[in-house]
Structures are given as C-alpha cells and as structure tokens.
Amino acid sequence: MRVSSYSRLRDVSYFGSLVLFAVTVMLACSPRANALPAFARKYGLRCSACHESWPMLNYFGQKFKDNGYQLMNDRDAPIWQNPSYWPVTFRITPIWHRVSTGKVMVDTYGSNGAGGSVVTGSTLQRVSNSGFDISGLDFHTGGTLEKNISFYVLPSSNNAAQFHFETVMGRLDNLFGSSWLNVKLGKFELDNLLSEKRILTLTGNGGIYQLYHFRPQGDGNVFGQMGDNQLGLEVMGHSWNDRTRYSAALLSSVDGQVGLPYGSNAYSGFFTFSQAFDTGKAGVQRIGAYAFVGEAPTNWLTQTGPNGATVIPGAVGNKSFSREGFVGQFYFGQHVDLQVVTQHGQDSVWFGQGYGDFIDGVASGNNTTGTTLAAGAQAPSWNGVLVEPHYIYSPQLIFIGRFETIRMSQQSTPGTASNFGNISTYTIGYRYNPFMTSRAGFAWHNEYNWLHQDGTAPDGTNLNTSELLMGFDFDF
Amino acid sequence: MQRNNLRKWSSVFGAAAVVAFAMPSSAQQTKYDFETRMNIESHVGNITGHAKDAKPDYRRYCVGCHGELGDGNGENFPWVDPKPRNFQLGVFKCRSTPTGTLPTDQDLFDSIGRGFDRSNMPQWSTFTKQERTDLVAWVKHFSPRWVGEKPGTPITIPPEPEVTPERIKAGREVFARVQCWKCHGVLGQGDGPSAATLTDDLGRPIAPFNFAEGARPKCGDTDKDIYRIFMTGLDGTPMPSFADNIKPDEAWDLVFYLRTLMSQHSKEKAMAKQLGLKPVDPNAPAGQQ
Numbered sequence: 001m002r003v004s005s006y007s008r009l010r011d012v013s014y015f016g017s018l019v020l021f022a023v024t025v026m027l028a029c030s031p032r033a034n035a036l037p038a039f040a041r042k043y044g045l046r047c048s049a050c051h052e053s054w055p056m057l058n059y060f061g062q063k064f065k066d067n068g069y070q071l072m073n074d075r076d077a078p079i080w081q082n083p084s085y086w087p088v089t090f091r092i093t094p095i096w097h098r099v100s101t102g103k104v105m106v107d108t109y110g111s112n113g114a115g116g117s118v119v120t121g122s123t124l125q126r127v128s129n130s131g132f133d134i135s136g137l138d139f140h141t142g143g144t145l146e147k148n149i150s151f152y153v154l155p156s157s158n159n160a161a162q163f164h165f166e167t168v169m170g171r172l173d174n175l176f177g178s179s180w181l182n183v184k185l186g187k188f189e190l191d192n193l194l195s196e197k198r199i200l201t202l203t204g205n206g207g208i209y210q211l212y213h214f215r216p217q218g219d220g221n222v223f224g225q226m227g228d229n230q231l232g233l234e235v236m237g238h239s240w241n242d243r244t245r246y247s248a249a250l251l252s253s254v255d256g257q258v259g260l261p262y263g264s265n266a267y268s269g270f271f272t273f274s275q276a277f278d279t280g281k282a283g284v285q286r287i288g289a290y291a292f293v294g295e296a297p298t299n300w301l302t303q304t305g306p307n308g309a310t311v312i313p314g315a316v317g318n319k320s321f322s323r324e325g326f327v328g329q330f331y332f333g334q335h336v337d338l339q340v341v342t343q344h345g346q347d348s349v350w351f352g353q354g355y356g357d358f359i360d361g362v363a364s365g366n367n368t369t370g371t372t373l374a375a376g377a378q379a380p381s382w383n384g385v386l387v388e389p390h391y392i393y394s395p396q397l398i399f400i401g402r403f404e405t406i407r408m409s410q411q412s413t414p415g416t417a418s419n420f421g422n423i424s425t426y427t428i429g430y431r432y433n434p435f436m437t438s439r440a441g442f443a444w445h446n447e448y449n450w451l452h453q454d455g456t457a458p459d460g461t462n463l464n465t466s467e468l469l470m471g472f473d474f475d476f
Numbered sequence: 477m478q479r480n481n482l483r484k485w486s487s488v489f490g491a492a493a494v495v496a497f498a499m500p501s502s503a504q505q506t507k508y509d510f511e512t513r514m515n516i517e518s519h520v521g522n523i524t525g526h527a528k529d530a531k532p533d534y535r536r537y538c539v540g541c542h543g544e545l546g547d548g549n550g551e552n553f554p555w556v557d558p559k560p561r562n563f564q565l566g567v568f569k570c571r572s573t574p575t576g577t578l579p580t581d582q583d584l585f586d587s588i589g590r591g592f593d594r595s596n597m598p599q600w601s602t603f604t605k606q607e608r609t610d611l612v613a614w615v616k617h618f619s620p621r622w623v624g625e626k627p628g629t630p631i632t633i634p635p636e637p638e639v640t641p642e643r644i645k646a647g648r649e650v651f652a653r654v655q656c657w658k659c660h661g662v663l664g665q666g667d668g669p670s671a672a673t674l675t676d677d678l679g680r681p682i683a684p685f686n687f688a689e690g691a692r693p694k695c696g697d698t699d700k701d702i703y704r705i706f707m708t709g710l711d712g713t714p715m716p717s718f719a720d721n722i723k724p725d726e727a728w729d730l731v732f733y734l735r736t737l738m739s740q741h742s743k744e745k746a747m748a749k750q751l752g753l754k755p756v757d758p759n760a761p762a763g764q765q
Contacts, residue, residue: 060602063602073592074594284603334532437540
C-alpha cells in the first residue's frame with residue numbers, strides 16, 4: 001500500500017515537471033500581439049498615450065485630434081510613412097446581453113372552446129430577453145493627406161451590416177501658421193469634450209449620453225441631438241498646449257441626414273469654449289461651456305398626384321431650439337477623474353406640440369397655413385446633468401460609473417404631470433485590456449445599465465429598463 | 477525501464493524549466509537596482525519631482541518606446557527611427573552643460589515638453605509642471621550616473637549681438653573653418669561628404685541636421701538654443717562641442733550664418749540675399765573658401 005502511494009506520488013511529480021516545462025516553453029514562445037490600429041502604428045505610441053481607456057481620449061489624445069491628427073513633430077505627413085501604410089482600423093463587439101423592460105403590453109389568450117386559443121385582451125408584464133449578439137461594424141480611416149491637411153472617413157454599419165457614412169470630413173489645420181484657426185467641412189461629431197462617439201459603455205441606453213439626445217415626450221424636434229454627427233462647417237482653435245480651446249460650427253438642421261432632406265433649408269450653430277488649469281499633482285482640470293442653438297422646420301410640402309400625396313424634401317416654417325450647459329473634466333491624481341456635463345434645453349412650442357418630426361419617418365403635425373396651436377401650449381424646457389466618474393487602476397483596467405438625470409421644468413401641454421418624461425439612469429462597468437501595445441486594442445467589457453422614465457409606461461406609470469452586457473470590444 | 481527513461485527526461489525538463497525561470501531573474505536584478513534609486517528627486521524652479529510619482533505616467537505614455545527598464549528597448553524599438561533614448565546610459569543630446577557632463581533637471585524638463593522634431597518623441601506639453609518634474613526624476617533613476625555625479629554647470633551665453641552683414645560673412649568663415657560643411661553640406665542640407673558615414677555612440681547610422689528642410693532644430697529653435705548646441709555638442713552623436721574652437725563672438729556669427737541656410741524667412745536670410753552670399757567652396761584654398 002505504501003509502495004503504491006509512493007509510486008503514485010512519483011508519477012505525479014513527473015507529470016508536474018512536464019507541465020512546468022510545457023508552460024515555460026509556452027510562456028517563452030508566446031508571440032506579441034501584431035495588430036495595427038491606424039494612429040498607434042503610425043506613431044508607435046501605445047493606446048494608453050492618447051486614450052484614458054480606449055476609445056475615450058485623454059488630454060494628450062485630445063491635443064493630437066485638435067492638431068488635425070498630428071503630433072506636430074514634422075513627421076505627420078504621409079510622405080514620411082512606409083508606402084504600404086494605410087490608416088484603417090475596424091471595430092466590432094461580439095457580446096452576450098440581457099435586456100429587461102418592466103411594462104410591455106402583451107396579448108392574453110383564452111380557449112376558443114375547440115382546443116385552440118384566441119386573443120382575449122392584453123396585459124402589462126415584464127419582458128426579459130437574453131442571448132448572444134454582435135454590434136455594428138465601424139471602419140475608421142483618418143489621418144493626414146499632407147502636413148496640416150487631414151481627413152476622417154467612417155463607414156459604419158448596424159449589426160445587420162447596413163452601412164451609412166457616420167463621418168466624412170476634410171480639415172485644414174493651423175491656417176496661416178496658427179493653431180487658433182482650423183477649418184473642418186463635412187459630416188462630423190460636434191465638439192463635445194465628453195465625446196459620445198468615444199463613450200466607454202456599450203448598452204442600448206447606457207451606450208449613449210441621454211443628455212445629448214433628450215426630447216420631451218411628444219416633442220417633434222429631432223434636430224437638436226448634439227450626440228449625432230452633423231453636416232456642416234466648423235472653425236476651431238486652441239493654444240499650443242491645448243489649455244484653451246474654442247469651436248464654432250454652422251450646421252444644416254438635418255440631424256446628419258444626407259441628400260438635402262427635410263430640414264436642409266434651416267441652419268443651426270454649435271459653440272464651445274473651454275480652459276484647462278495646471279493643478280500640480282492632481283493633474284490638469286478643464287472647465288468649459290457649450291451652446292447649441294438653431295432653428296428647424298415644422299412644415300413640409302406635399303404634392304398630390306394620381307398615387308396619392310408625396311412629401312417634397314425641403315421645408316419651411318422654421319422654429320427655434322437651444323441646448324446650453326457647462327462641461328467639467330476634473331482629475332484627482334492619476335487614478336480618479338470625474339466628467340460632468342450640465343444642460344438646459346428648450347424647444348419652440350411648435351416642437352413641443354409634435355410638429356417638425358418628419359425626418360425620421362414619423363410624420364406628426366404639419367404646420368400648414370392656418371394651423372394654430374392648442375390653447376395654453378407652451379415651449380417645453382428641461383434641465384439635466386451627467387456625472388461620470390472613472391477609477392483607473394492601470395492603463396489596462398478602468399472602472400466606470402455614470403449617473404444621468406433630466407427633469408422637465410416646463411411641459412408643453414397644460415395639465416401634463418410635471419415629471420412626465422423625466423429620466424434617471426445609472427451605469428456601472430469595467431473594461432479590462434489584457435495587453436497594451438501600440439498595435440491593437442482589445443477589451444473585455446462588462447456593464448450594467450438601469451433606466452427609469454416617469455410616466456412613460458403604456459398605462460401611464462413609471463417604466464424601468466435594465467441591461468446587462470459582457471463581451472469583447474476590439475479594433476485592429 | 478520505461479519509467480526510468482521517463483524519470484530521466486523529466487529531470488532534464490525540470491532542470492530546463494528551472495533555468496528558463498531563472499534567466500529573467502537577471503532582469504529582475506536590474507529592476508532591483510532601479511528600486512534603490514527610487515528616492516531620486518528633481519528640482520525645476522520651486523517644484524520638487526519624485527521618481528516614484530511618475531511611474532503611472534511613464535507606464536502610460538513612455539514605456540512603449542523607452543521600455544520598462546528605460547533602455548530604449550520598448551516594443552516600438554524596431555519600428556521607430558531615430559531610436560528611443562537609452563536612459564540607463566545617462567547620456568543626453570540636449571543640455572545646457574558642457575560636453576560629457578550630465579544635463580540639469582531643467583534641461584530634461586524642457587526636452588520632455590519640447591519633444592524632438594523628426595523623431596517619434598512628441599511634445600508632452602499636456603503634463604502639469606509637477607508631473608513633468610516627476611518624470612525628470614524617473615528618467616534619472618534609470619542611470620547610476622545620477623548617484624555619483626552632479627550635473628555640469630550650465631555654459632554662459634553672452635548677450636546676443638545685433639545681426640549685421642559683416643557678422644553673417646564672419647559666420648560663413650567660421651562655417652568653413654571648422655568644417656561644418658563636411659557633415660551638413662555647403663548648403664546646410666545634411667549632405668556633406670561625411671554624412672553617409674556618421675554613426676552615433678551605439679554604432680547606429682545617424683543623419684546630420686538638414687537646415688534647409690524647414691524643421692526645428694532638435695534642442696530648440698531660438699538663437700540661444702542654436703548657440704548652445706555647438707558650444708555643448710550633442711552627446712552620444714558625432715556632433716562635437718566647439719567650445720574650444722570657437723570664441724563666443726564667433727559662435728554668434730555662426731548662428732547668424734546658419735539662419736541664412738534655413739528655409740524660414742529671417743532678417744539674416746534677407747541680408748545674405750542682399751550681400752549675394754555664396755555657399756562655401758570646399759575646393760578653394762584655405763582662407764578663401
């Protein structure tokens with residue numbers, strides 16, 4: 001018995017030696033990641049140099065972007081690159097997620113008396129769905145065409161591979177040798193310091209900033225969504241170290257839709273200013289302000305023919321809207337930071353009453369000649385705040401939190417509950433990058449979002465929605 | 477018999493594994509050396525930098541090129557040219573101190589913020605002054621030179637004289653006399669007869685500066701910066717210090733002449749045009765070049 005145990009022990013030790021050797025060989029021979037994201041491979045900088053956590057920019061990355069995707073080291077022009085270099089990166093995210101909505105109207109069934117069933121009515125119930133899924137696919141291509149001439153083109157698809165142009169822009173940088181004058185033309189992200197396109201969260205409700213897309217319930221203004229890329233012309237400038245920045249953009253009020261659609265006869269403007277301060281070991285703090293003001297149509301033209309009425313692109317009856325607020329980026333050493341955005345928004349009473357929203361295919365009220373508003377109708381307004389803290393354990397691991405709340409301050413229709421349409425949402429998550437090189441981006445992503453809306457359930461009560469998501473977020 | 481063979485081979489594998497694990501321990505030893513220097517400080521103005529506080533920033537921004545051990549052997553080493561600096565050697569190009577001596581903390585602080593044109597080292601002007609001073613201390617902790625040596629005394633730069641056509645002509649004579657053209661070329665285009673043969677102290681090919689290309693000189697683009705470059709030399713490169721060959725007044729003359737070779741507009745360039753100044757002629761007799 002004793003001999004047998006000894007023998008088994010010896011066999012185990014042999015096996016252990018072999019495993020140890022095999023692991024050693026594997027560790028010694030494991031190759032480095034060899035992917036080539038566009039800018040990292042051009043400049044040989046790790047993702048963490050420009051990103052607080054990919055894809056969110058840090059201060060250095062923001063400066064690089066503001067310089068027209070240039071480090072300003074006289075090696076920015078393509079002439080310095082290997083001819084085989086092509087600045088393309090793709091990004092996609094395979095995931096598993098579970099979406100749960102609190103009150104969904106579903107059918108109820110009863111027996112038809114013949115062994116079958118018939119719909120007998122409807123009822124509200126929680127609906128939860130879970131499963132494996134994928135995100136859409138982004139092809140990012142950008143960089144310099146020549147020193148101080150840059151571009152960005154981003155064909156982007158939904159998760160059924162239907163593509164559109166998310167970004168298409170050319171930029172003239174450092175005009176007259178001054179960093180204070182740069183001009184961008186095309187379709188581009190508005191100059192939001194806290195960029196939604198570089199958001200660190202991925203769920204349906206947590207993967208956008210609610211503040212950047214908010215509309216009161218029944219409001220017809222889709223044009224004031226500062227989170228959507230817009231068509232226009234932007235002038236921006238900054239000090240040499242990017243401490244001071246400004247931007248002013250003239251935009252078509254079409255919410256980024258191409259082909260001179262409804263709204264293309266109206267214009268809006270987006271303006272930002274920010275200033276950063278050196279606070280020693282705490283880091284560089286930045287505060288700023290923004291304003292999105294403009295007008296958009298409430299009246300579309302129709303043509304009645306043998307096949308019925310058709311809508312003619314182009315529109316009139318412009319009404320005003322505005323979004324303005326403050327932005328803060330506060331750093332507390334090298335591990336903790338807090339991003340804050342506030343907003344006061346207001347739409348014309350016409351939007352509040354459901355006019356204007358034709359562009360996304362929902363033809364609500366048409367403000368034709370002689371149309372009048374309901375008695376007592378008012379311009380809707382609201383206030384909101386977004387707070388997003390980060391804990392950066394290392395460039396490879398970041399913990400994310402977010403709280404957003406938007407409160408109606410004035411409802412458009414008299415008699416509407418004062419809190420109708422209010423939103424509160426919490427998001428928590430983390431992203432772990434198992435490696436950090438200048439060649440590829442890969443993150444294990446885990447996130448939970450909870451969204452609460454006042455009075456928007458089918459029965460007029462509050463509606464809660466939640467989503468749990470985990471997956472691989474990568475670019476190459 | 478089979479079991480004996482298995483035991484024999486397992487012993488070999490086991491020994492190989494032990495050796496393989498032991499090999500990286502020599503690198504660990506070097507890291508240990510760094511740990512002993514972690515208390516190194518830097519001083520820029522009234523700010524004191526601490527090496528240990530810069531570790532997260534170094535890891536985030538610098539390690540890809542300069543490497544975990546500061547030896548310039550980061551993952552990007554094969555792809556970038558010029559190669560990243562090896563901090564372990566304690567040898568730096570841009571200094572205000574005489575050749576062969578350590579730079580001041582201010583020199584390193586300025587280098588981080590200014591970056592190096594025509595290289596992969598960008599301008600790290602986004603750091604706070606405190607963060608940059610901490611990084612200076614971090615850079616110093618890689619080299620034992622900072623333990624036993626003190627930085628050199630910054631050279632004295634006399635006030636810049638008024639530029640005149642005579643001074644530009646005198647600068648041209650200095651350019652010919654100390655044979656700047658041998659590396660930089662007669663037009664300052666970095667194509668002198670020795671240009672192709674130049675290597676740095678580590679034996680890597682290195683190109684002389686091309687004045688005509690429009691780039692900013694690596695160690696700063698003011699007249700004072702250019703003066704400083706040829707009076708201190710760029711340590712680790714073939715560019716020597718001319719402090720023993722050129723008098724301060726002549727050094728200013730040379731600064732003015734070099735301005736005429738640069739593509740940027742300058743009053744020196746305008747004066748040279750008025751003078752009809754011709755490039756030096758290496759084939760002419762000495763003194764008439």
